Amino acid sequence: xxxxxxxxxxxxxxxxxxxxxxxxxxxxxxxxxxxxxxxxxxxxxxxxxxxxxxxxxxxxxxxxxxxxxxxxxxxxxxxxxxxxxxxxxxxxxxxxxxxxxxxxxxxxxxxxxxxxxxxxxxxxxxxxxxxxxxxxxxxxxxxxxxxxxxxxxxxxxxxxxxxxxxxxxxxxxxxx
Amino acid sequence: xxxxxxxxxxxxxxxxxxxxxxxxxxxxxxxxxxxxxxxxxxxxxxxxxxxxxxxxxxxxxxxxxxxxxxxxxxxxxxxxxxxxxxxxxxxxxxxxxxxxxxxxxxxxxxxxxxxxxxxxxxxxxxxxxxxxxxxxxxxxxxxxxxxxxxxxxxxxxxxxxxxxxxxxxxxxxxxxxxxxxxxxxxxxxxxxxxxxxxxxxxxxxxxxxxxxxxxxxxxxxxxxxxxxxxxxxxxxxxxxxxxxxxxxxxxxxxxxxxxxxxxxxxxxxxxxxxxxxxxxxxxxxxxxxxxxxxxxxxxxxxxxxxxxxxxxxxxxxxxxxxxxxxxxxxxxxxxxxxxxxxxxxxxxxxxxxxxxxxxxxxxxxxxxxxxxxxxxxxxxxxxxxxxxxxxxxxxxxxxxxxxxxxxxxxxxxxxxxxxxxxxxxxxxxxxxxxxxxxxxxxxxxxxxxxxxxxxxxxx
Numbered sequence: 001x002x003x004x005x006x007x008x009x010x011x012x013x014x015x016x017x018x019x020x021x022x023x024x025x026x027x028x029x030x031x032x033x034x035x036x037x038x039x040x041x042x043x044x045x046x047x048x049x050x051x052x053x054x055x056x057x058x059x060x061x062x063x064x065x066x067x068x069x070x071x072x073x074x075x076x077x078x079x080x081x082x083x084x085x086x087x088x089x090x091x092x093x094x095x096x097x098x099x100x101x102x103x104x105x106x107x108x109x110x111x112x113x114x115x116x117x118x119x120x121x122x123x124x125x126x127x128x129x130x131x132x133x134x135x136x137x138x139x140x141x142x143x144x145x146x147x148x149x150x151x152x153x154x155x156x157x158x159x160x161x162x163x164x165x166x167x168x169x170x171x172x173x174x175x176x
Numbered sequence: 177x178x179x180x181x182x183x184x185x186x187x188x189x190x191x192x193x194x195x196x197x198x199x200x201x202x203x204x205x206x207x208x209x210x211x212x213x214x215x216x217x218x219x220x221x222x223x224x225x226x227x228x229x230x231x232x233x234x235x236x237x238x239x240x241x242x243x244x245x246x247x248x249x250x251x252x253x254x255x256x257x258x259x260x261x262x263x264x265x266x267x268x269x270x271x272x273x274x275x276x277x278x279x280x281x282x283x284x285x286x287x288x289x290x291x292x293x294x295x296x297x298x299x300x301x302x303x304x305x306x307x308x309x310x311x312x313x314x315x316x317x318x319x320x321x322x323x324x325x326x327x328x329x330x331x332x333x334x335x336x337x338x339x340x341x342x343x344x345x346x347x348x349x350x351x352x353x354x355x356x357x358x359x360x361x362x363x364x365x366x367x368x369x370x371x372x373x374x375x376x377x378x379x380x381x382x383x384x385x386x387x388x389x390x391x392x393x394x395x396x397x398x399x400x401x402x403x404x405x406x407x408x409x410x411x412x413x414x415x416x417x418x419x420x421x422x423x424x425x426x427x428x429x430x431x432x433x434x435x436x437x438x439x440x441x442x443x444x445x446x447x448x449x450x451x452x453x454x455x456x457x458x459x460x461x462x463x464x465x466x467x468x469x470x471x472x473x474x475x476x477x478x479x480x481x482x483x484x485x486x487x488x489x490x491x492x493x494x495x496x497x498x499x500x501x502x503x504x505x506x507x508x509x510x511x512x513x514x515x516x517x518x519x520x521x522x523x524x525x526x527x528x529x530x531x532x533x534x535x536x537x538x539x540x541x542x543x544x545x546x547x548x549x550x551x552x553x554x555x556x557x558x559x560x561x562x563x564x565x566x567x568x569x570x571x572x573x574x575x576x577x578x579x580x581x582x583x584x585x586x587x588x589x590x591x592x593x594x595x596x597x598x599x600x601x602x603x604x605x606x607x608x609x610x611x612x613x614x615x616x617x618x619x620x621x622x623x624x625x626x627x628x629x630x631x632x633x634x635x
Contacts, residue, residue: 028229031388033387034386034388035359036391037394037395038388039619042392050396053593054399070319074328074331081330083330083332086332088332097331098331100334100340101331101338103337104337105340105344107348107404107407108344111347111404114397114400115401118355118394120380124383124390125565126380126382127383130362131383132362132366132386132557135367137385137386138365138366139195139198139363140198140384141197
């Protein structure tokens with residue numbers, strides 16, 4: 001029978017100690033649900049640093065390119081205009097005047113691209129159901145999720161190891 | 177774990193636990209609306225309705241109902257625009273710049289400051305929109321192909337840069353704010369007992385569950401957004417200042433404008449944050465989270481930016497004389513001694529002299545003095561824009577076309593109306609949204625909470 005353990009802790013430091021102790025015994029922690037970012041838990045349970053920053057950079061450079069391309073087309077290629085005698089017949093001569101819009105558009109694309117990617121990767125979108133095992137995890141409790149599926153230890157051994165930690169509540173459910 | 181010096185004043189007072197933070201912020205949302213809130217929202221809604229009425233009258237009749245004339249073609253509309261955009265600068269400054277500097281005191285004020293930013297930018301955007309006269313063709317400011325009836329928009333013009341700057345600033349601030357709100361909406365969702373409220377907050381929270389990987393991404397997104405929002409804040413008001421600085425009008429045509437406008441914006445933005453928060457902390461009993469130390473930190477920012485603004489005023493005067501350009505000199509002599517000298521001296525008193533009172537620690541840490549001075553600063557900053565705009569154009573090169581500006585009741589109605597709309601929006605926010613960033617405050621409880629600091633000191 002596959003089982004899932006939801007171990008609740010009432011303090012972030014206790015949670016980190018418990019996670020370190022369990023990981024030292026070779027147990028894999030599937031996930032942690034917490035009301036705020038617990039600093040230092042990621043390396044313990046093996047969460048890698050996100051690559052969203054790289055994505056943001058790529059979105060922003062796309063914005064830079066689009067803005068320059070657009071302004072070149074509007075102002076230089078399609079319909080050049082003599083505006084107060086300002087140089088407007090080549091992109092390079094006109095570039096200083098294009099910098100503000102280029103900057104703004106890069107920020108626009110970088111910020112929105114990153115946020116959309118963030119929401120999609122998280123699966124947090126309007127109307128999505130919440131998946132935290134206990135409503136208290138958004139208040140002041142911390143829950144560690146451990147499954148037999150991801151671990152070589154038997155359910156009883158896992159339960160024993162978990163009970164060695166300073167936990168607050170433990171719920172064990174069958175897992176389909 | 178991060179440590180903080182025991183002698184540093186705690187940021188969260190009282191004997192608070194994680195649960196207390198949730199209770200203190202979510203409690204007021206669950207409870208019935210206090211009577212004070214009902215009175216305030218009624219008053220501000222009435223003013224807002226009057227403002228909307230004035231705007232509709234203006235749109236139906238045309239901008240001739242404003243007091244503009246052929247000499248003063250820009251007056252209260254652009255003054256109000258710059259004033260509101262300036263106020264809208266503190267929110268992102270607090271959340272982005274202070275995040276980069278790892279200032280923990282921002283966590284108690286960033287949520288409401290960001291809300292203020294968003295509402296202020298909406299108020300600002302109203303003015304260029306209605307000044308177009310035909311607001312229904314306002315999409316012509318976007319680069320649209322020619323069959324829409326216009327040529328391509330002019331990318332050499334700061335007015336167009338403004339379109340991009342303000343819309344980027346607004347949408348990025350909105351997203352920054354909402355990304356931070358999602359986990360806090362989840363907290364409210366999990367506490368609500370009434371099914372409808374639970375459902376609404378459930379939709380607003382996007383199904384947030386607080387998984388470790390999600391928090392990891394959350395922090396990265398916050399940091400990167402802060403990184404790109406910081407230059408954005410500076411660029412937006414620089415561009416607003418270029419609306420004037422790139423014109424050839426004496427009094428506007430100065431290179432000092434971008435830094436001078438940015439510090440002015442931060443100055444007025446912080447003043448508005450003070451005005452709002454001092455009321456909110458009292459009304460919502462958040463005295464343990466937003467206390468004298470936070471107010472003092474903000475007052476220090478006000479002294480710094482106020483002094484920069486003061487230096488800028490004096491530099492302008494000096495340069496107008498030193499340049500030897502007689503038109504430039506006259507523009508400034510006319511400012512402080514002409515028909516609008518009363519406005520100039522209000523500006524000087526409110527922005528340069530009164531903020532210097534914050535050098536006294538007693539005044540800096542007094543809530544009553546801060547509240548009064550914050551309003552004084554906002555009055556001063558409104559007059560600053562009025563002085564720059566109206567006094568520079570009311571007397572041009574040709575004395576036969578000199579004129580003066582007299583606001584009409586529609587000018588006043590729209591300006592006062594936007595204050596009403598702003599307060600209506602802010603009060604609704606304070607009632608239904610988590611006014612403090614719960615998840616962020618919980619991360620600093622153990623380093624900056626009073627009870628935890630005392631425990632640490634014992635060890």
